Amino acid sequence: MVSEELFEQMKKWRQQMHAHPEAAFEEVETAKLVVTELEKMGYEVVTGVGKTGVVASLKNGNGKKVVGLRADMDSLKMDETTGLPYASKVENRFHGCGHDGHTATLLGAAQVIAERKNFDGTVRLIFQPAEEPGYGARAMIEDGVMEKYPMDEIYALHNNPQMPLGQIGTCPGGIATSEDNFVIKIKGxxxxxxxxxxxxxPLVIASEIILALQTIVSRNFSPLETAVVSCTEFITDGARNAIPSNVLIKGDARAYKPESQQLIEDRMRKICMGICALNDAECEFEYTHEFAPTFNDAVCTTYAVESAKKVVGxxxxxxxxxxxxGSEDFGLFLQHIPGCYLRIGGMVCETEDDAIPVHNSSFDFNDDILPIGAKFFTQLIEDRMELK
Ligand SMILES: [Zn+2]
Ligand SMILES: [Zn+2]
Known part of the structure; x- marks a missing residue:
């Protein structure tokens, strides 16, 4: 399915992107590369969707179904220490999560899909910006991607250097958590x-609040549900011999379901307001949604795993x-359309402990994933929109 020649081409794309990483909403050159290649393959391409995002479509046959495949294009804002010949040439920019590999994988799949034309319907490719900070999917959705380029289902792959090469795994339901941030301002x-x-x-009041917040997960959630509430910063305006007037508590909350996010927010607000009222202090409570939970549709998960089995056994x-x-920006797409997020193994060493994880300054995407991922996406498209 993936020729030796295409594999070489995919490596070239990947390494070129690796050498010239672009972080969130900076993906101008990356998008240009993507657009140039997709146009050569015969896709209808739209740029600037969610600032630097790209949407490409290819129709075959008379089928009405539209299946979406997503890749992320952004790099991290950090320096690379691999010393590789194609290491980042840009200061404080590094493809340390393998999004260069995801983009090259989807480009390779795009080419195979276009050459084989063995599907009945429309393939929609989403090259999203800004996955890392979690604003890219939102930017594309706010730009109308769901209305202008509708999809019935959507799928995405993320490399996992701690999972053996040649494996593809996922699970129905929650696979990556939401990330919400909160700020509690207490004025005494x-x-x-x-x-x-x-x-x-306000220190004593804030301490009461921090302890009381720990009852949300232990007392308000079912023991079978997952939730995390972590206070991570405690800031006062005091001096050693002065009791402060203000305390700021910051933190991070995570869950697998939107209703769990809501429960955390509601309980937090009541606890903060209640304890401050009890102590005659003023309280301001801010709760923001950074990442949606990534919740896989059970049926789409079955389809994806069936197609994966045909490719990797x-x-x-x-x-x-x-x-x-962890959190994944793809989750926001899954709040609009059913789909599945999968992990693809890239481990080259013997044990998980020896593997270099993503976001480590010496991480490098394993190019051997490229043909496996491209075959999987192609198989999935051909299975989901079977040409009769
Ligand atoms: Zn990452
Ligand atoms: Zn990533």
Whole structure:
């Protein structure tokens, strides 16, 4: 399915992107490369969807179904230490998550799909910007991607250097968590450390709040549901001999379902407001959604794993991958259309412990994933829109 010549071409694309990484919403040259190649292959291409995003479509036969495939194009904002011949030439930019590989994989798949024309319907390719900070999917959706370029289903792959090369795994339901951030501002009344009866000590109030927040996961959630509430910063305006007037608590909350996010937010707000009211202090509570949870549709997961089995073999494709507590911007697409997010193994060493994880300054995407990923996407398209 993937010729030796195409494999070489995919490596070239990947390494070119690796040497010239572009972070969130900077993906101008990457998008240009993507557009040039897709146009050569015969795709109808639209640029500037969600700032630097690209949408490409190819129709074959009379089928009405539209299946979407997504790749992410952005790099991290950090320096690379691999010393590879194609290492990043740009300071503080590095493809440390393998999005160069995801883009090259989808380009390779695009070429095979276009050459074989063995499907009945429309293939929609989504090259999204800004996956890392989690704003790219939102930017594309706000730009009308769902209305202008509708899809019935959508799929995405992410490399996993700790999973053996040649494996593809996923799970139905939650596979990556949401990420929400919160800021709690407590205003008491500061004063001399020697006279606590003259102040409203926001430190003590904040401490009560931090402990009470720990009851959300332990007392408000079912033991079978996953949720995380972590306070990560505690900032005061005090001096060693002064009780402060203000305390700021910042933190991060995660869950697999939108209803869980809502429960966390509602309980947090009540706890913060309640404890501050009890102590006669003022409270401001801000809760923002950074990443949607990535929740795989059960039926689409079955389809994806069936197609993966045809490519990597019965034993190497599975639907019982343990979910992670990281976040993935693809989740936002899944709130609009059913689909499935899968992980593709790229491990080259013997054990998981020896593998260099993504976001490590010496990580490099394993090019041997490229043909496997391209074959999987092609198989999935041909299975989901079978040409009769
Ligand atoms: Zn990443
Ligand atoms: Zn990533």
């Amino acid at each position: 009344k500061g004063g001399h450390a020697s006279a606590p009866h003259n102040v409203k000590d 019965e034993k190497n494709a599975f639907d019982d991958l343990p979910p992670g507590t």
